[in-house]
Amino acid sequence: MPVRSAGLRPGGVGPGRGTAERRGRETSVEGAASVARESDLCPDEAAAWERLRIASELHDLVAHDLSVMTLGVGAGRVIMDKDPERARQTFRDAEESGRRVLSDLRRMIGLLRMDGLSRGPQPGxxxxxxxxxxxxxxxxxxxxxxxxxxxxxxxxxxxxxxxxxxxxxxxxxxxxxxxxxxxxxxxxxxxxxxxxxxxxxxxxxxxxxxxxxxxxxxxxxxxxxxxxxxxxxxxxxx
Known part of the structure; x- marks a missing residue:
């Protein structure tokens, strides 16, 4: 019975391979390869590839802001009794990060739109x-x-x-x-x-x-x- 993890396709590269410098070079190479691929695509397909690439970049920003927001809320909870004013400022910073995350998520979802599909509550x-x-x-x-x-x-x-x-x-x-x-x-x-x-x-x-x-x-x-x-x-x- 063939049972495979859904997290990595055959031929994929797992996390933790190589240095940050090499990863930077690989990213540049991947970007150039993406541009080359797009030159062979029709306009609609090229636009879809570009939306996916931009959404991937936004994903990294959203993940960072979510980490900052989570750490801020945790820190504010720890110092709430000892330093209420500092805790309030920490919560305000986390709230601002939350607004930024929500805004970026809306942009990302807009990029990943698929024309013709209905929008609204999803089934459970x-x-x-x-x-x-x-x-x-x-x-x-x-x-x-x-x-x-x-x-x-x-x-x-x-x-x-x-x-x-x-x-x-x-x-x-x-x-x-x-x-x-x-x-x-x-x-x-x-x-x-x-x-x-x-x-x-x-x-x-x-x-x-x-x-x-x-x-x-x-x-x-x-x-x-x-x-x-x-x-x-x-x-x-x-």
């Missing part, structure tokens, strides 16, 4: 029964089993919802499946999502890999006698 596991009803109406007899207590927040629930959605869609439209079972297991530190169907073998699910990587998870996809299974493990936030 509470909407999963409606999703399964839609697949049943499309000809896939699907059942759901869930064990354990839900927790982990809306981002984890959204990822689990999309993983189920992609796996069932792949089973119905590419695997020609007619029946499927969805299993959610809430373990102490892990959410396990399994989708088992009676369809044909098929390609990997790109979206599932990316969503698993968000939570340091793993993905196992393999044919079974008379069917196919996708099993994803997501690390639950502490």
């Amino acid at each position: 596991l509470g909407e999963l029964p409606d999703l399964l009803d839609d697949f049943r109406a499309s000809g896939l007899a699907v059942s759901l089993t869930e064990t354990g207590t839900r927790s982990g927040g809306p981002t984890l629930e959204l990822s689990a919802y999309r993983i189920v959605e992609e796996a069932l869609g792949n089973a119905l439209w590419y695997g020609m499946a007619r029946t499927a079972t969805v299993t959610l297991r809430w373990l102490p530190a892990i959410l396990e999502v399994a989708v088992h169907d009676d369809g044909l073998p098929r390609d990997s699910l790109v979206g599932t890999w990316e969503r698993a990587a968000l939570f340091g998870g793993s993905v196992a996809e393999h044919p079974l006698p008379g069917g196919f299974e996708v099993r994803v493990r997501l690390l639950r936030p502490a």
Whole structure:
């Protein structure tokens, strides 16, 4: 059963390799390679690459400001009784960092926009029964089993919802499946999502890999006698 971490693709380079100077050179080389790639792309594709590159830079700034804000709040809490005025200033600085983070996040989300997609509240596991009803109406007899207590927040629930959605869609439209079972297991530190169907073998699910990587998870996809299974493990936030 092939089980691989979703955090690193084959051929990828893990963290901690080389010195800061070498990393700087590698960044410059990557930037030049990106420009070369973009010259071969159509205007829409080139714009999408550029948005991703700028969003990556903003991500680093947001991560830094969040670190500063978190440290500031922690420091203010420690000195609150001994030096109230200094603590108040620390909280004011953290508040300003929070505003800056929110502003940069809005810019980053704007860069990552995908035209044509609807915007608004995102689904969670509470909407999963409606999703399964839609697949049943499309000809896939699907059942759901869930064990354990839900927790982990809306981002984890959204990822689990999309993983189920992609796996069932792949089973119905590419695997020609007619029946499927969805299993959610809430373990102490892990959410396990399994989708088992009676369809044909098929390609990997790109979206599932990316969503698993968000939570340091793993993905196992393999044919079974008379069917196919996708099993994803997501690390639950502490």
